[in-house]
Amino acid sequence: MMNTLYEKILFKECNAYKNKKLIVAFSGGKDSLSILHFLVKNKDLLSISDIIACHINHQIRPDSDDDEKFAKEFCDKLNVKIYTYKIDVFDYVKKYKVSIEEAARILRYKKLYDLLNDIKYDFIVTAHHKDDLIENFFIRVFRGTPIYNLSGFNINDDVIKRPLLNINRECIEEYIDYYQLPFVVDKSNFDEKYLRNWVRNKIVKEIKSYNKGFLNNIIRLIDESKELSDYLKRKCFVEVNELKEDFIYFSKDRLLKYDEYERKFILNDILRCYFKVEKKHISSILQSLYKNHSKRVILPENYIFEKSYTNCYLYKKHYLKDFEIIKKEEEKEIILPFINKKIVFSGIYKDMQLIVRNRRNGDRFKGKKLKDIFIDKKIDLIIRDTSVIIENNGEIIWVENISENEDIKIEKIEGGYYE
Known part of the structure; x- marks a missing residue:
């Protein structure tokens, strides 16, 4: 029986999981707790083969271990197997000079992918919802992201499933309240030194109070951005040779046959698979393409872009030792x-x-x-x-x-x- 709007929307989204084995990324917060509870509750109705949870302890906050304990206890009550991992976010920040948020995201997904491969499951289910999509839009706008890249998330993969994207935060809270589910609260979500929190608490909240309909216009713009991206992918193609996961190359001449706007798109589409791309990175690379000699550009996470005689390369710095x-x-x-x-x-x-x-x-x-x-x-x-x-x-x-x-x-x- 579907008792809430959340369930009615989500049931349609999850019909695609028939006979599949799912790993639910589970923090213990409202969003991930709601999707885990729903999937377990409707496992037989949806004909899902198996469901397990994966909790990543980022060790950022003093109460991180308490969240891990809660996740284990909640899964025990649901009779769901849970895998827990601790990651060293601050060590990664120090080593690769990235933000705490970026380091946590990279390490979190690595653990999830490793688990998926180890136990041979089908999908990783995350609790990203419509509000997250809107927050991402504003974050990308403020960071100067190109118009064709205003949709989606930093990691898009066939094995990553986000069934809550048509569900807003209010629907999730209605579900939590209806079933009186306990959850943990990440106090860092209220710290507005993090851009996402500032966008959520100042921008999105203000729009909702003024006119919720404006958010639908933003969703339409996000959809148009994806349409543009899909169109450019069909129109502009450069074959990328991946010789190792941290070493790729593609034809320089093939890239140069396109006009500058198309080159920007191609470069952005390739590089975003490896690190968070900014406009300054694309600009530096484009300048290197017009040099007569070989040229290297230093990029985030120890990556180097190289324009040489025949090819363009992207590789990790350790190849030059x-x-x-x-x-x-x-x-x-x-x-x-x-x-x-x-x-x-x-x-x-x-x-x-x-x-x-x-x-x-x-x-x-x-x-x-x-x-x-x-x-x-x-x-x-x-x-x-x-x-x-x-x-x-x-x-x-x-x-x-x-x-x-x-x-x-x-x-x-x-x-x-x-x-």
């Missing part, structure tokens, strides 16, 4: 897992002690600057910086992508990123 390894006598191979390569030595080289490294400033090969040789061959910058160099007694005797010698071979190991 220096390495130097001593190959001992009679050692037949050296494995470099951090760049996914294996060097195999034969002939006279397998019995020699050699140095295996990447290039350094001032390197010379056969009397010529190594940098100039790479440039003459139009070898992309990241390929130069990760090319293997073999040195003997202080002299470079072999360079990957330049030298030809059957007694020194490079093999790509699983997950390798170079062609």
Whole structure:
């Protein structure tokens, strides 16, 4: 029996979960508690195969452990299995120089995805609702987000389900009140130093008190933004090669065939899968495209964008770290897992002690600057910086992508990123 508007709307949304196994992201607050309670209550009616909960303890507030305890006790009453995880948000903030909110989001979703893959379930269900969608709209507007990216959430994936998007906060509260459900209150939601809280408590609340109909106009604009995004995706296409989850590349010439507005869209659409993109990031990248030489742009979360001769690359900073390894006598191979390569030595080289490294400033090969040789061959910058160099007694005797010698071979190991 459907006793509230919440249930009537949600029942239609959840019909798609027939024979599916669900992980509900469960904080213990009103939103996630309502969806977990509804799904468990109607599990048989909706023919859902299984439902479990996942609680992420961000360890940000003094009462975070109390929330975790509540989540466990509530799930115990519902007879629902719960997985709980603690994450170190402040360590991530310090390491990657992102906001507390951003760090919490990244680590939270990572845990959810890891659990989904480990237990082989079908979907992750989150409690994002219509008010969240509107709050996201204002946050993106204030941050200068392009008009084609005013809809949705930072993470959009086929396995992420948000059945509450047609339900507002008032409907959720009606459901909670009707069934007299207990819940936890995150006191940080009232701290207006966080942009979302300020938008919720000042902007959205004021609009609701003045004219709720204005919010429907915002929803229509959000829908139009998605329509524009979908149109541009069909019109502008650049094939992205993902060689590792933190290393991709695509054709520079393919990107440049589009006009500047379309380039902005393509870049934004690619980069938003890896970090929160701002207008300044796109602007810096576009400027790099018009340079005659290779150019790198430093981006959030240790990512680097590189415009080179043939391709544009996006990769993590660790690919540029220096390495130097001593190959001992009679050692037949050296494995470099951090760049996914294996060097195999034969002939006279397998019995020699050699140095295996990447290039350094001032390197010379056969009397010529190594940098100039790479440039003459139009070898992309990241390929130069990760090319293997073999040195003997202080002299470079072999360079990957330049030298030809059957007694020194490079093999790509699983997950390798170079062609």
